[in-house]
Amino acid sequence: MQLRLAVRVMALYVAATVVVIGILMFRAYDTARSLSEQELVMRASDLAKYVVVSPDGTPRLDLPPRLAASYDSPSATDIFAIRDVGGRIVAASPPRFGELVSSWPPATQQPAHFDVRDLGTERNGYDGISIRLESPAGPLSISVGRSGAATALVYSLLRKFIHDIIWAVSFLVLAALVIGILAIRGGLKSVRDVSDKAAAIGPHATSVRLPEENVPSEITPLVTAVNRALDRLDQGFAVQRQFTANAAHELRTPLAIVTASLDAMEGNGELEKLKADVARMNRLVDQLLRVARLDAVALDVSEPVDLKEVAREVVETMAPWALARKRTLAFSGADKPVRVRGNAHAIADAVRNVVENAVVHSPAGAEVLVSSHSNGSVSVADHGPGISAADQQRIFDRFWRGKNSQTEGAGLGLAIVQEIVKMHGGTIGVENGPKGGAVFTLCFAAPALEPTSEP
Amino acid sequence: MTASWCAQLRILLIEDETRIAELVTRALTRAGFVVDAFGSCADGRESVALGQYDAAILDLGLPDGDGLSLVTAIRSSGNRLPILILTAKDAVEDRVSGLDAGADDYLVKPFAMTELIARTKALLRRPGSALGTLLNAGNLTFDTIGRDVRIADAPLTVPRREIAILEHLMRRLGRVVPKTVLEDKLYDDELESNAIPVHVHHLRRRLLDAGATAQIHTVRGVGYLLTES
Numbered sequence: 001m002q003l004r005l006a007v008r009v010m011a012l013y014v015a016a017t018v019v020v021i022g023i024l025m026f027r028a029y030d031t032a033r034s035l036s037e038q039e040l041v042m043r044a045s046d047l048a049k050y051v052v053v054s055p056d057g058t059p060r061l062d063l064p065p066r067l068a069a070s071y072d073s074p075s076a077t078d079i080f081a082i083r084d085v086g087g088r089i090v091a092a093s094p095p096r097f098g099e100l101v102s103s104w105p106p107a108t109q110q111p112a113h114f115d116v117r118d119l120g121t122e123r124n125g126y127d128g129i130s131i132r133l134e135s136p137a138g139p140l141s142i143s144v145g146r147s148g149a150a151t152a153l154v155y156s157l158l159r160k161f162i163h164d165i166i167w168a169v170s171f172l173v174l175a176a177l178v179i180g181i182l183a184i185r186g187g188l189k190s191v192r193d194v195s196d197k198a199a200a201i202g203p204h205a206t207s208v209r210l211p212e213e214n215v216p217s218e219i220t221p222l223v224t225a226v227n228r229a230l231d232r233l234d235q236g237f238a239v240q241r242q243f244t245a246n247a248a249h250e251l252r253t254p255l256a257i258v259t260a261s262l263d264a265m266e267g268n269g270e271l272e273k274l275k276a277d278v279a280r281m282n283r284l285v286d287q288l289l290r291v292a293r294l295d296a297v298a299l300d301v302s303e304p305v306d307l308k309e310v311a312r313e314v315v316e317t318m319a320p321w322a323l324a325r326k327r328t329l330a331f332s333g334a335d336k337p338v339r340v341r342g343n344a345h346a347i348a349d350a351v352r353n354v355v356e357n358a359v360v361h362s363p364a365g366a367e368v369l370v371s372s373h374s375n376g377s378v379s380v381a382d383h384g385p386g387i388s389a390a391d392q393q394r395i396f397d398r399f400w401r402g403k404n405s406q407t408e409g410a411g412l413g414l415a416i417v418q419e420i421v422k423m424h425g426g427t428i429g430v431e432n433g434p435k436g437g438a439v440f441t442l443c444f445a446a447p448a449l450e451p452t453s454e455p
Numbered sequence: 456m457t458a459s460w461c462a463q464l465r466i467l468l469i470e471d472e473t474r475i476a477e478l479v480t481r482a483l484t485r486a487g488f489v490v491d492a493f494g495s496c497a498d499g500r501e502s503v504a505l506g507q508y509d510a511a512i513l514d515l516g517l518p519d520g521d522g523l524s525l526v527t528a529i530r531s532s533g534n535r536l537p538i539l540i541l542t543a544k545d546a547v548e549d550r551v552s553g554l555d556a557g558a559d560d561y562l563v564k565p566f567a568m569t570e571l572i573a574r575t576k577a578l579l580r581r582p583g584s585a586l587g588t589l590l591n592a593g594n595l596t597f598d599t600i601g602r603d604v605r606i607a608d609a610p611l612t613v614p615r616r617e618i619a620i621l622e623h624l625m626r627r628l629g630r631v632v633p634k635t636v637l638e639d640k641l642y643d644d645e646l647e648s649n650a651i652p653v654h655v656h657h658l659r660r661r662l663l664d665a666g667a668t669a670q671i672h673t674v675r676g677v678g679y680l681l682t683e684s
Contacts, residue, residue, distance in 0.1 A: 316631040
């Protein structure tokens with residue numbers, strides 16, 4: 001839009017410049033021409049004043065000697081021819097001009113322009129007028145002309161002037177254009193800012209509102225309307241999230257009762273299956289609640305976190321659980337802390353989910369290794385079947401479960417992990433280890449604050 | 456642990472959800488505890504003041520007030536009663552504020568009864584608590600005052616350092632004891648980085664040879680844990 005606007009303004013400016021310069025040139029040449037015409041008319045009337053009646057009754061030109069000399073000089077720039085009513089040449093300089101003029105029709109009171117090329121003089125090309133004037137010897141047709149060379153100075157001055165004007169105007173237009181473009185940019189900057197803000201709005205950032213200050217007043221109603229629409233959307237989102245959270249929360253107490261009741265029963269194999277079913281339901285409700293919380297609450301991811309300590313603690317708390325399932329957990333990490341910015345509880349939650357997943361997919365007796373790395377990442381390696389290339393893309397989708405999945409998971413665990421990692425501006429990846437098994441790597445923001453954060 | 460000798464251990468349960476209270480009471484009774492169950496903060500405060508309890512299990516969402524304020528009240532009166540919090544709120548802040556108020560541990564609903572009993576016993580196993588003197592794991596017993604280790608009532612000779620490790624493992628039965636904690640507690644001034652693994656290795660051998668049902672597991676890179684079977 002900016003470019004289009006600038007191009008339009010530029011085209012407009014250039015067109016305006018051409019028109020202005022054209023008018024200026026036309027006016028300048030027109031003025032020059034009318035001035036030279038006036039001068040010629042004056043010269044003609046001057047000549048007419050010197051025409052006297054000779055004793056034989058015919059008109060005769062009686063020029064003062066100085067004037068006559070200037071006309072007679074071979075380098076004279078001016079020519080004239082005077083005819084009487086009968087068409088007879090009274091006087092002419094040079095005589096060749098008289099011969100030429102004698103064939104012309106008599107002049108009228110309106111000056112008529114002529115243009116002669118070759119008179120055999122030193123100069124070529126004469127412009128002039130023919131006019132009928134009253135004189136002491138009666139009406140006369142007077143033709144006066146001037147060599148082009150004489151007017152050349154005037155016209156060269158004129159050209160110089162126009163040349164200068166073109167430069168000056170062009171420069172002015174250019175300056176105006178630059179100012180115009182800057183003004184457009186300045187005016188649209190606030191609009192661009194609003195656009196940037198709008199681009200950041202997503203399902204996780206519905207609380208963003210477009211700034212209504214500094215926006216061009218023409219756009220303010222639009223911005224206000226968009227903000228109102230966002231308010232309504234936000235409310236809708238909040239209601240939905242709250243519903244999920246509440247539903248999951250309310251399910252917990254009855255589930256706790258069912259779980260506890262089953263625990264208290266002594267029974268056959270059916271009871272064990274029932275317990276497993278309820279355990280699965282517990283897990284699902286728990287994960288739903290976690291997802292709902294992640295969706296609803298903006299996570300503070302700015303605390304300094306020691307990734308190594310978080311990963312180690314997850315291993316510490318989960319080792320008994322893994323042991324009860326005949327799997328072992330191990331941790332490896334450098335001596336130095338791995339500092340990142342984030343939310344320790346959320347990161348622990350993410351690592352816990354990945355470890356849970358790894359333990360569930362490991363064969364009995366296998367070890368799951370959790371490692372922290374100095375580049376701000378945590379990896380979890382298992383000895384399970386690994387993950388096929390096709391599944392690696394979809395494994396983080398909500399409610400996605402492997403085709404032959406025998407596990408009790410709801411398919412939310414890894415989606416939760418991805419959500420948490422995303423909120424930290426990090427990445428999560430999965431690949432198969434060199435000796436089989438899957439390796440999940442959770443990479444959080446690089447530990448750029450390492451040196452300053454030491455106390 | 457047999458019912459006969461822990462019959463005198465009294466647990467105070469404050470939980471307004473009657474079904475949960477009923478089930479928890481039944482499970483704890485079966486585990487050998489005597490349980491007094493109440494459904495409100497007021498009753499809880501009164502019982503703590505009057506009764507002699509060895510531990511309290513407290514629900515956070517009570518009809519007449521927040522369970523957290525009850526924890527604060529108990530602690531501010533100088534009572535060191537071990538407190539386990541039960542809560543359906545699993546938001547991070549709730550857990551943290553529960554522990555900040557002075558609770559010793561927490562469990563998020565829904566929980567498995569076995570977990571509740573294990574956590575309760577762990578609280579009682581702390582030094583100074585009801586089960587803090589005579590520690591128990593499977594057929595392994597350890598008298599913390601007499602420094603006497605027995606397996607199925609047969610005395611077992613264990614060197615001083617290994618006994619110290621065993622005590623930590625037994626107090627935190629079923630949970631990981633970080634190697635760093637053992638190092639801090641056992642070697643204040645000495646710097647023997649591989650001493651702990653060596654001692655644990657010997658202790659494990661010793662227990663196995665003597666026929667202990669409790670087992671020491673290694674969590675590589677973190678520490679050790681003792682399980683009953």
